[in-house]
Amino acid sequence: MLFDKPFWFKAIVARALRRVVAWGFVPLQEATTHLETATGMRKTPLNAVHRASGAKMVPFGGWDMPVEYSGLISEHMAVRKAAGLFDVSHMGEFEVEGPGALAFLQRVTTNNVARLVDGQVQYSAFPMPNGAPVDDVTVFRRAADRYLVVVNAGNIEKDFRWLQEQGPTGCDLRNVSDDYALLALQGPRAQGILQPLTSLDVPALRYYHFAETQVDGRAVTISRTGYTGEDGFEIFVAPADGEALWKRLLEAGADKGLVPVGLGARDTLRLEARMCLYGQDMDETTTLVEAGLGWIVSTDEAKGDYPGRALLAEQKKSGPPRKLVGFEVTGRGIARHGYPVLAQDERVGEVTSGTYAPFLQKNIGLCYVPASRAALGTELAIDIRERKVSARIVPTPFYKRPDKAAPAPAATATI
Amino acid sequence: MDPSDLKYTKDHEWVRVEGDKGTVGITDYAQKQLGDVVYVELPEKGRKLSEHDSFGTVESVKAVSELFSPVTGEVVETNTALVASPEAINADPYGKAWMIKVRLSDPKALAALMDAAAYGKFVASEAK
Numbered sequence: 001m002l003f004d005k006p007f008w009f010k011a012i013v014a015r016a017l018r019r020v021v022a023w024g025f026v027p028l029q030e031a032t033t034h035l036e037t038a039t040g041m042r043k044t045p046l047n048a049v050h051r052a053s054g055a056k057m058v059p060f061g062g063w064d065m066p067v068e069y070s071g072l073i074s075e076h077m078a079v080r081k082a083a084g085l086f087d088v089s090h091m092g093e094f095e096v097e098g099p100g101a102l103a104f105l106q107r108v109t110t111n112n113v114a115r116l117v118d119g120q121v122q123y124s125a126f127p128m129p130n131g132a133p134v135d136d137v138t139v140f141r142r143a144a145d146r147y148l149v150v151v152n153a154g155n156i157e158k159d160f161r162w163l164q165e166q167g168p169t170g171c172d173l174r175n176v177s178d179d180y181a182l183l184a185l186q187g188p189r190a191q192g193i194l195q196p197l198t199s200l201d202v203p204a205l206r207y208y209h210f211a212e213t214q215v216d217g218r219a220v221t222i223s224r225t226g227y228t229g230e231d232g233f234e235i236f237v238a239p240a241d242g243e244a245l246w247k248r249l250l251e252a253g254a255d256k257g258l259v260p261v262g263l264g265a266r267d268t269l270r271l272e273a274r275m276c277l278y279g280q281d282m283d284e285t286t287t288l289v290e291a292g293l294g295w296i297v298s299t300d301e302a303k304g305d306y307p308g309r310a311l312l313a314e315q316k317k318s319g320p321p322r323k324l325v326g327f328e329v330t331g332r333g334i335a336r337h338g339y340p341v342l343a344q345d346e347r348v349g350e351v352t353s354g355t356y357a358p359f360l361q362k363n364i365g366l367c368y369v370p371a372s373r374a375a376l377g378t379e380l381a382i383d384i385r386e387r388k389v390s391a392r393i394v395p396t397p398f399y400k401r402p403d404k405a406a407p408a409p410a411a412t413a414t415i
Numbered sequence: 416m417d418p419s420d421l422k423y424t425k426d427h428e429w430v431r432v433e434g435d436k437g438t439v440g441i442t443d444y445a446q447k448q449l450g451d452v453v454y455v456e457l458p459e460k461g462r463k464l465s466e467h468d469s470f471g472t473v474e475s476v477k478a479v480s481e482l483f484s485p486v487t488g489e490v491v492e493t494n495t496a497l498v499a500s501p502e503a504i505n506a507d508p509y510g511k512a513w514m515i516k517v518r519l520s521d522p523k524a525l526a527a528l529m530d531a532a533a534y535g536k537f538v539a540s541e542a543k
Contacts, residue, residue: 056450071450071451333454334453334454334474
């Protein structure tokens with residue numbers, strides 16, 4: 001290893017290029033090499049398509065996934081200005097069905113599931129008694145007694161075990177992760193690309209709602225959700241239909257600037273939008289309120305008790321001892337996951353996520369700091385390989401998309 | 416194809432020798448492995464380097480990589496334009512994206528480096 005590598009780096013060392021010491025976005029993974037990806041890695045239904053297209057592949061959460069196709073920056077910009085298509089089939093899906101489904105989900109999540117109507121999605125988390133998440137998840141209400149929960153790829157087994165331990169009563173809990181391919185179509189032109197392929201009235205589908213319909217004759221669930229900070233859709237489809245749908249969407253969007261996008265740009269897009277990545281920005285040691293996710297912590301009386309509720313309610317009321325804040329590097333250098341963060345020469349935390357932000361053309365990141373040091377404008381320093389580089393706490397999200405109501409940019413724009 | 420007038424290392428640097436000076440950069444294969452380069456850090460003039468010494472850092476959006484000197488000698492010039500436009504490493508790794516010029520103290524050591532054909536074979540075997 002070339003740099004003094006602290007435990008948190010868990011770097012992937014590319015054997016093909018010994019000098020590459022860190023792929024900053026791959027958490028919770030033992031050091032491995034690009035060349036070992038073919039063995040022992042799980043593959044999505046689209047794996048062969050990615051490889052045939054020449055995508056650069058990396059291991060991610062036990063999966064062999066495309067990190068980039070044409071280039072990270074151009075993919076990132078395509079999603080901001082036109083549209084991008086992501087294979088996120090590695091995400092996990094659980095079904096919770098039966099008369100006790102709602103009561104069970106209320107017991108194991110932080111957000112109030114009773115507020116959902118049929119066809120609505122809710123961002124939530126599985127909490128532990130210490131107020132930290134086992135995982136962050138989305139809950140889809142198909143019917144009053146039928147729910148789909150989407151979980152992070154690296155946490156599928158852990159989450160399923162956790163839910164089983166919580167004792168699902170009056171409902172069936174099933175891991176149906178292998179029943180779906182999941183494509184994310186994201187960007188300002190996503191709606192225009194999708195509409196001609198479906199009878200669904202796409203503009204009528206509201207943010208964080210979903211519909212069961214067809215795209216190009218294939219049964220799908222379309223959800224107006226994403227992880228990019230742009231308008232867009234996540235499309236669940238049978239694994240056998242995944243490849244055909246992928247190709248059909250790319251074909252339909254080719255003249256609108258749609259390109260395939262890898263996990264590399266997925267990470268930079270979500271970070272510009274200040275969306276947390278489980279395993280980096282939050283884990284089993286950070287409470288949801290500390291992570292800035294108090295808005296998914298319900299203290300409604302009707303919600304009932306769940307692990308960590310009293311602690312989280314207290315932190316919401318009185319403030320948490322530390323906070324996840326966004327910073328901009330004002331000196332020269334790129335902050336990376338795990339780099340120490342200092343305030344007035346005192347070490348106060350470490351970078352949880354950090355990157356060059358392709359749209360903003362700045363170096364940005366997130367870190368936990370004591371609440372007393374979390375004010376906007378606070379000057380910090382990032383220890384970048386033993387060099388102190390100045391940074392400042394800034395408002396987040398770093399990037400906010402232009403008003404949805406604004407007319408789309410002229411179709412002549414080239415990406 | 417990598418230029419035939421250069422010498423190459425297993426760390427994917429190249430050196431072009433003119434008289435007693437060597438110009439150093441990273442190879443096309445290296446820039447492709449890194450992806451979009453957004454940051455480079457180069458040494459000050461006057462720095463003394465031994466072969467394999469780290470002389471700087473190059474970063475793409477997602478990867479951090481150290482730079483290793485293929486030669487022994489003193490840095491007599493650094494490419495300051497590259498620090499302002501690191502994307503040149505992707506666009507022109509053997510031209511505009513040269514990194515440092517070194518006054519060679521041991522020109523004979525260069526014989527141990529690979530020529531373009533040997534480097535091509537080395538990359539092919541690594542990529543397998």
